[in-house]
Amino acid sequence: MRRIKFHGEQTTGAIAEHLDITTPGARKHLTALLDAGLVAFEDRGGKVGRPERYWLLTAEAQKLFPDSHAVLTVEMLDSVRTLFGEDGLDRLIGDRERQMLRRYDAALAGLEGLAERVAKLADIRSQEGYLADAAPLPGGAWLLAENHCPICAAASICQGFCRSELALFRQVLGDDVSVERTDYILAGARRCAYRISPASETTK
Secondary structure (H helix, E strand, C coil): CHHHHHHCCEEHHHHHHHHCCCHHHHHHHHHHHHHCCCEEEEEECCCCCCCEEEEEECHHHHCCCCCCCHHHHHHHHHHHHHHHHHHHHHHHHHHHHHHHHHHHHHHHCCCCCHHHHHHHHHHHHHHCCCCEEEEECHHHCEEEEECCCCCHHHHHHCCHHHHHHHHHHHHHHCCCEEEEEEECHHHCCCCEEEEEEEHHHHCC
């Protein structure tokens, strides 16, 4: 399931290759997950031959990944909003951002190259439950992909968390870097992803 979570829908053959097992072995494993309600599939016709089967995670499977105690988080945010209003909620998000900025700045201290900084940021985010990875793009840019959102329940009722994290990335990576969100879970994407590029590239 982790393979599908990280890389999106997968064919039986791709999963077999990743696990280094036979295609029938992968199919047996996937059938067990299907019976458990953890995966679903779509059959898609190609240009020639039989349709190819693509496997994807169900909502039930998504619950198996870290959620940072979603129900409690939502209840606490509702209480903050009730007791202190939107201003109180904004102050809470701002304080969280400042604390994270201090942690991230300390972790990235001494790293000068963009590749090093993005790789370290992905490592930090993975440790926090975001299942993040970084991949190079043409022109010296990078794609930071977060395949899971442990604060999705909180973000769904207060998107200030999402704006705060984008602002955090921009502060941590510096003025010489442009950070733009390209994929957004709350807009229906399977993940959140960010294009990170040297600022000079965006002015060409």
